[in-house]
Amino acid sequence: MIKGLYEAHLPISDLAVSIDFYSRLGLEVAHHGDAVTFFWIEKGKSWLGLWVTDKVDTPYHPSLRHIAFHVELDDLLEARAWLFERNIDVRTAFNFKPEQQPIVLPNHPQSHAAIYFNDPDGNSLELITPMQVEEDINFKMMELKDWKM
Template sequence: MIKGLYEAHLPVSNLENSILFYKNLGLELAYIQDNLAFFWIAKGESWLGLWESDKVELPYHPSIRHIAFRVEKEDIIFSKKWLNEKGIAIRTSFGFNEHRQPLVLPNNPHAHAAIYFDDPDGNSIELITPIRIDFQEDFKMMTLEDWLKREE
């Protein structure tokens, strides 16, 4: 019955600034009304709602104010350069600073490569791709660069 995630929502303090930020990421503006804007993530499949609100100052927790965009494995390799070219700072995550990202998350029996940054309101944004599914192997979190060297 469930085929995927259709929408997610984030609070923003200034809708105009946030619209510019998400357009800069390459998302297509789908709908705007009053204090709400929706962007297509995959047109007709999934979208992101941005709500202008005075409730933006909620403390961050991974269960709120976080969204992860799926990218292709080939794209994650160039994600740091792509973000830097757009003037977007990479956030230190799990002790991995900008120079050590993208990183590989050991979600056994899976592995995912990811990179983290914030939108203008401090909402946590992640670019992520699966790099191994259903293969049991214990390993510690590492840089994608180190992962790729292991795979050679």
């Protein structure tokens, strides 16, 4: 099921300092914002999200540790049952209940479909697959079953 790391997120205190640091490690900026910047770990495949901890309008709570694992779309369609077989509960995410997942998220620079759960310590985990969408398409978050594949 799991093919590799898709994304990891870290809280940071100073965006400029962190951008300089991760750039010196050779990572390329994928998206730069006021409260969050994404760096490619492996371009087009995985990234690191850096979230400024003191930004009130940050949509992602920086104290939450989060890792997403890359899966193929066919596997994501079976992910809820796969997790259930392993006694792992899907959790509500973005107001979508477990039975409504996987969901499609209109993120940039790439949209994706995902399902969410926690590890035994409450860390946020995600199974995720990239979705092919046209750059100028605008849509709201929805259940994957409602997405026209």
